[in-house]
Amino acid sequence: MNEKGYIFNIQKFSINDGPGIRSTVFFCGCPLSCRWCSNPESQNRFRKHALASGDPKLAGRAWTVEEVMKEIEKDRCFYEESGGGITLSGGEVLQQHAFAEELLTSARESGIHCAAETTGYAAHEIFASFIRHIDLLLFDMKHWNRGIHYEKTGVYNDTILENMGFAVKEGIPTIARIPVIPGFNNTIQDAEQFSKLLLQLGIREVHLLPFHQFGEKKYTQLGVPYEMAGYKQLHPEDLEDYKEIFLKHGLKCSFR
Numbered sequence: 001m002n003e004k005g006y007i008f009n010i011q012k013f014s015i016n017d018g019p020g021i022r023s024t025v026f027f028c029g030c031p032l033s034c035r036w037c038s039n040p041e042s043q044n045r046f047r048k049h050a051l052a053s054g055d056p057k058l059a060g061r062a063w064t065v066e067e068v069m070k071e072i073e074k075d076r077c078f079y080e081e082s083g084g085g086i087t088l089s090g091g092e093v094l095q096q097h098a099f100a101e102e103l104l105t106s107a108r109e110s111g112i113h114c115a116a117e118t119t120g121y122a123a124h125e126i127f128a129s130f131i132r133h134i135d136l137l138l139f140d141m142k143h144w145n146r147g148i149h150y151e152k153t154g155v156y157n158d159t160i161l162e163n164m165g166f167a168v169k170e171g172i173p174t175i176a177r178i179p180v181i182p183g184f185n186n187t188i189q190d191a192e193q194f195s196k197l198l199l200q201l202g203i204r205e206v207h208l209l210p211f212h213q214f215g216e217k218k219y220t221q222l223g224v225p226y227e228m229a230g231y232k233q234l235h236p237e238d239l240e241d242y243k244e245i246f247l248k249h250g251l252k253c254s255f256r
């Protein structure tokens with residue numbers, strides 16, 4: 001094992017990143033630039049700010065696979081009791097796919113359930129190789145419309161949708177995750193369009209993630225502008241009609 005991975009957090013006792021109790025491993029690096037991002041330190045465009053901050057919680061550090069395994073093994077009893085495991089998140093884990101695959105291989109050999117939360121924004125060969133090691137994909141979907149997706153995340157959604165459809169065809173359990181953002185994708189029409197697209201891609205379950213302001217402080221720490229300042233947070237009770245659209249289309253739908 002030669003690869004080292006840059007990780008900015010290993011969060012224990014996660015209960016919203018897959019089944020059971022999990023350890024979520026947050027990878028540095030993300031090619032997207034979502035305006036509402038709660039982990040801006042992971043974005044490539046802010047990487048130099050994160051490094052300059054001198055704060056290891058923002059900058060992350062290089063880990064070996066053995067170091068990560070040692071850390072996640074500490075909670076094995078919780079995974080076994082609860083049907084949990086580990087979830088690779090970020091940032092975008094596919095940015096460090098070689099390290100991630102080594103880590104997943106090691107975790108699976110140790111009998112640990114492996115999930116990943118990803119945007120799926122990577123070349124097809126990279127994505128196809130990565131998902132061979134995955135028990136569950138939590139697949140982010142930001143917007144159904146190609147142009148609007150580009151406007152607010154800096155990338156088009158073509159690759160993302162192709163990889164999502166591919167994962168489903170390959171039989172990888174895949175749940176779509178939609179961050180519901182005011183002024184971006186929170187209308188009933190958006191819910192209709194998302195539902196149709198997800199069904200076309202073979203997705204049967206969706207998680208809705210109401211917009212929150214938990215990441216705001218990090219923008220100040222990094223010294224970069226935060227475009228969502230002052231936007232009202234959303235709560236499940238604000239989105240019942242929105243959720244109803246997914247249910248109407250026969251999708252399983254819940255809040256996270």
Ligand code: SF4
Pocket residue numbers: 030031032033034036037038039040042043090091092119
């Ligand atoms: S994909 Fe996730 S980590 Fe990357 S910029 Fe968007 S919200 Fe942030």
